[in-house]
Amino acid sequence: MLIRRAERFTANDVTDPALYLTRRELMAGAAALTLLPGESPAAPPAGAPLKAARTTALSLAEPPTKLESATTYNNFYEFGVNKDDPARLAHTLKPRPWVVQVDGLVHKPKAYDVEDLIRLHPLEERVYALRCVEGWSMVIPWIGFPLAALLKRVEPTGQARFVELTTLLDPAQFPAQRPGFFGFSSLEWPYVEGLRLDEALHPLTLLAVGMYGQVLPNQNGAPIRLVVPWKYGFKSAKSIVRIRLVAEQPKVSWEKAAPQEYGFYSNVNPAVSHPRWSQATERRIGEFRRRATLPFNGYADQVASLYAGMDLKKHY
Amino acid sequence: MTRRVRLALKSAAWAACLAPLGWLAYRFATGDLTANPISFVTTTLGDWTLRILLASLAMTPLRIVFGLSWPVALRRLLGLFAFFYVCLHFTVWIVLDFFFDWPRMWEDILKRPYITVGMLALLTLVPLAATSTAGMVRRLGARTWTRLHRLAYAAGALGCLHFLWLAKVGRTDQYWHAAALVALLGVRLGDAIVRRVRRRRRAAAPAAAGVRTP
Numbered sequence: 001m002l003i004r005r006a007e008r009f010t011a012n013d014v015t016d017p018a019l020y021l022t023r024r025e026l027m028a029g030a031a032a033l034t035l036l037p038g039e040s041p042a043a044p045p046a047g048a049p050l051k052a053a054r055t056t057a058l059s060l061a062e063p064p065t066k067l068e069s070a071t072t073y074n075n076f077y078e079f080g081v082n083k084d085d086p087a088r089l090a091h092t093l094k095p096r097p098w099v100v101q102v103d104g105l106v107h108k109p110k111a112y113d114v115e116d117l118i119r120l121h122p123l124e125e126r127v128y129a130l131r132c133v134e135g136w137s138m139v140i141p142w143i144g145f146p147l148a149a150l151l152k153r154v155e156p157t158g159q160a161r162f163v164e165l166t167t168l169l170d171p172a173q174f175p176a177q178r179p180g181f182f183g184f185s186s187l188e189w190p191y192v193e194g195l196r197l198d199e200a201l202h203p204l205t206l207l208a209v210g211m212y213g214q215v216l217p218n219q220n221g222a223p224i225r226l227v228v229p230w231k232y233g234f235k236s237a238k239s240i241v242r243i244r245l246v247a248e249q250p251k252v253s254w255e256k257a258a259p260q261e262y263g264f265y266s267n268v269n270p271a272v273s274h275p276r277w278s279q280a281t282e283r284r285i286g287e288f289r290r291r292a293t294l295p296f297n298g299y300a301d302q303v304a305s306l307y308a309g310m311d312l313k314k315h316y
Numbered sequence: 317m318t319r320r321v322r323l324a325l326k327s328a329a330w331a332a333c334l335a336p337l338g339w340l341a342y343r344f345a346t347g348d349l350t351a352n353p354i355s356f357v358t359t360t361l362g363d364w365t366l367r368i369l370l371a372s373l374a375m376t377p378l379r380i381v382f383g384l385s386w387p388v389a390l391r392r393l394l395g396l397f398a399f400f401y402v403c404l405h406f407t408v409w410i411v412l413d414f415f416f417d418w419p420r421m422w423e424d425i426l427k428r429p430y431i432t433v434g435m436l437a438l439l440t441l442v443p444l445a446a447t448s449t450a451g452m453v454r455r456l457g458a459r460t461w462t463r464l465h466r467l468a469y470a471a472g473a474l475g476c477l478h479f480l481w482l483a484k485v486g487r488t489d490q491y492w493h494a495a496a497l498v499a500l501l502g503v504r505l506g507d508a509i510v511r512r513v514r515r516r517r518r519a520a521a522p523a524a525a526g527v528r529t530p
Contacts, residue, residue: 069351081487083350134484136352186486258485276481277428281420285351289415 046095046217050210052123052143058204059127060298065138067212069285074219075132076238077186078167078174085176090218093173093239098223102150104244105160110153114223118209120153121145125213126206126227131268131297133232137282142227143210148201150243156197160245163200165226165237167191187253193226193237194250194264198306204229204299207240230299232266263316267307268297272316317386329390333397336364337404354412361405363489366475369398369441370496373472377503392448395468399445402438430481437474440467469504472497 064070076086100117103109112120123143131137151163169190171177177189199205206227209216216222221238228235234254254262261275270280270293281290296303307315317325340360343349350356372394375387414421424431444465446452453461476494483490 066351073351077486081484083352136355181488184488254485261485273427276430278420278424283352283354288354288412290413290417 046215046222048215049213050123050143050215051213052125052210054125054127054141059125059141060129060139062127062129062139064127064141064212065285070138070140070211071217071219073285075134075233076219076221078176078189078191078239079219080176081186086219089175092175093218093222095216095218095223095239098241100224100240101242102154102244103242104164104246105157106245107155107157108153112150114209117145117150117207117224121149123209128204128206128227128229129297130227130229130233130236131282131293133234133262133266133274133279135277135279135282136285137293137297138285140211140227141213142206142208143213143216144206144208144224144227146203147205147207147226147243148203150207151200151245154245156245159247161197162246162249163195163197164242164244164246164250165193165195165240166242166244167193167237168239168241187257190241191237191253192250193235194252195228195235196249196306197245199228199303202303202306204302230267230296230303232268234262235266265307265312265315267303267312267316268293269295269312269316271295272313317389321386322389325386325389326393329393333368333394336360336401354408358405358408358413361401361408362479365398365401365405366472366479366493368394368401369468369472369475370493370500372398373468373497373500377500377507380503380507395441396445396448399441402441406438430478433474433481434478437471437478440471440474444468444471469501472500 072087073083074086075083079086079089079092096114098114099111100114101109101111123145125141125143127139127141129137130140147163167190168174169177174189176186179185195205208221208225208227209223211217211220216225221236221240224240225238226236226240249264252264254266255264268279273279279293282293283290294300340349340357344353372391375391375394378384378387410416410421425435426432444467447456447461447464456464476490476497479490479493
């Protein structure tokens with residue numbers, strides 16, 4: 001009888017990471033040398049290495065969630081409502097070439113190619129907690145740049161009060177944007193999220209283009225997504241094609257779908273339950289016991305002042 | 317129905333009812349219970365509780381609509397399997413999900429309507445499982461027993477409500493399960509009305525002896 005044994009270790013486990021990382025750098029360097037002046041490098045595929053120095057001051061000291069968990073357990077309703085739909089169907093999304101339109105109440109509206117956005121801004125790695133409104137959480141090492149840096153480029157006018165972020169609308173790339181039985185659709189498309197301008201300009205608010213030292217995988221919102229760590233995960237819009245500065249509070253997707261359950265702010269708050277379930281605890285993916293959920297997902301020191309004097313039970 | 321057919325039928329039902337558990341065991345063994353295993357196991361067990369409960373409630377309607385008598389032989393087996401799955405579902409919630417955090421669970425049972433009705437559905441199934449033996453049918457008398465076991469519909473309704481109230485906006489499975497329950501209840505209700513009308517007609521026309529009303 002043939003007894004198959006699981007492979008106990010791979011070459012990666014016995015090779016010093018410093019060694020093989022240097023090797024990769026050498027290869028990347030060699031590839032870059034072959035480019036002619038003025039020629040832009042080919043778009044990196046999802047999963048290609050992407051380097052950025054970690055901003056320790058704004059990073060959690062906790063170990064990140066397993067990469068496999070972060071790429072197979074996702075809410076990305078454009079692919080379907082099940083957690084495994086995004087990983088299964090993500091190949092239908094084409095994240096390059098990709099243009100992000102930045103306009104609205106700004107002095108310098110512009111359509112940016114995502115490659116230019118990456119070139120224009122120094123990339124940082126930030127290890128953030130991600131708390132889903134469903135009661136689970138992860139720790140993700142994102143790679144990106146502050147949304148504030150991009151907003152400053154386009155120079156918001158004095159009337160701009162809010163930022164509206166829109167996800168790509170394309171049923172050919174997002175299968176769940178096609179209507180289902182009886183024309184049923186889980187949400188209204190395109191997906192729209194929004195932030196108050198001061199929230200958008202906060203140094204914690206990130207536009208991510210990678211994670212875990214890699215180009216952002218499709219199922220995690222490639223090629224560019226928002227990350228607002230003190231709000232429930234759905235606020236962090238994925239696969240963004242438009243960033244618009246507006247005067248009025250935007251009507252955001254989940255608020256439109258169920259206003260009694262999801263508000264515009266959606267700050268992580270253990271004291272304010274979802275109308276149907278408690279938000280007091282969460283399960284950190286990879287851990288057995290539930291842990292207590294922290295106000296503003298643990299970022300109260302940095303962001304609580306944004307909401308001074310507001311009734312957070314009312315503005316949930 | 318011969319003994320052999322009966323045995324084959326029941327074996328098939330056993331196998332079908334144990335398949336979801338086997339599938340979970342297989343995924344456990346292969347380390348494939350998703351990134352959030354506790355949530356996955358809880359919802360899978362809950363899904364199959366409701367499906368098997370609805371299947372048990374479908375056996376009599378199958379006789380009414382299609383004139384099939386064999387499904388009724390599986391009713392008790394399916395009902396007991398639904399009870400088995402709901403017990404597993406509940407145990408996972410207590411042990412794995414909340415790890416015996418009684419105050420928090422108690423608070424959820426009282427405060428969260430979907431947990432309240434889920435709890436009620438479970439409690440409704442307890443007397444049904446306890447009186448499922450032939451001995452209990454005899455002791456209670458067929459009439460009382462039949463009345464008591466109509467609670468199965470209440471359990472089905474509470475189970476569907478539990479699912480409707482916990483499902484996130486945008487999902488649809490909860491509506492399909494509720495629609496199945498409504499259809500099954502509709503058949504029973506329609507049948508009860510038809511029988512009542514027939515009984516009345518028979519009572520009103522005793523003179524027409526020998527003439528059978530349809």
